[in-house]
Amino acid sequence: xxxxxxxxxxxxxxxxxxxxxxxxxxxxxxxxxxxxxxxxxxxxxxxxxxxxxxxxxxxxxxxxxxxxxxxxxxxxxxxxxxxxxxxxxxxxxxxxxxxxxxxxxxxxxxxxxxxxxxxxxxxxxxxxxxxxxxxxxxxxxxxxxxxxxxxxxxxxxxxxxxxxxxxxxxxxxxxxxxxxxxxxxxxxxxxxxxxxxxxxxxxxxxxxxxxxxxxxxxxxxxxxxxxxxxxxxxxxxxxxxxx
Numbered sequence: 488x489x490x491x492x493x494x495x496x497x498x499x500x501x502x503x504x505x506x507x508x509x510x511x512x513x514x515x516x517x518x519x520x521x522x523x524x525x526x527x528x529x530x531x532x533x534x535x536x537x538x539x540x541x542x543x544x545x546x547x548x549x550x551x552x553x554x555x556x557x558x559x560x561x562x563x564x565x566x567x568x569x570x571x572x573x574x575x576x577x578x579x580x581x582x583x584x585x586x587x588x589x590x591x592x593x594x595x596x597x598x599x600x601x602x603x604x605x606x607x608x609x610x611x612x613x614x615x616x617x618x619x620x621x622x623x624x625x626x627x628x629x630x631x632x633x634x635x636x637x638x639x640x641x642x643x644x645x646x647x648x649x650x651x652x653x654x655x656x657x658x659x660x661x662x663x664x665x666x667x668x669x670x671x672x673x674x675x676x677x678x679x680x681x682x683x684x685x686x687x688x689x690x691x692x693x694x695x696x697x698x699x700x701x702x703x704x705x706x707x708x709x710x711x712x713x714x715x716x717x718x719x720x721x722x723x724x725x726x727x728x729x730x
Contacts, residue, residue: 537605544595545595546597549593549594556590558587559704560588591707592710595716597720599710602686602723621672622672625667626676628680629681632659633660633687634684638688648707649693649708653721664676664726677729685715
């Protein structure tokens, strides 16, 4: 007797459940992103396009440096089947031998390059439209706070290289922006400082610190990659909405 799943609630409840899933996991995040980018001067359509571009860019890493340091790249375990002395089938597992490769450093398109370009665009727009020279000290203040917090919580990870807590950059950004930054500067300061502070404190500064860099053993170290992308993305969207 094998366990099985049987649903007898009818078609209408099933359709409502699918609609609720669509609203929760697709429509709601996209609408939040569009609302966040609208505070920064983009139209909803532009915000959705940026959302899609960032998610697609998350899968693209551009190498820029190959280190002389060798790291072990484990090979997957191989499984085969054979016969024992009695003629019975047996399963044979063999651990793959590790291979030494030079460590490669790269930048992630969705987690670093696009947030960097968007940050520069928002700063230029803020300066040209509002003549807001006073925004720069506030961006610098919040960026230092976010970078410091991310650096303190950054940890080497065997799969992603370096990892930071998902909501930490957004939380620090929101607290600093809400309590210190003037109202007219909050959206730009939140996005720029939240995203760039997460990358700076979560990736760049640790990689420039020998005690951190020597503990990172992944074949590819991606700035803004898997271990940091979530924190960068959440900080850029959530902190702007809350600000």
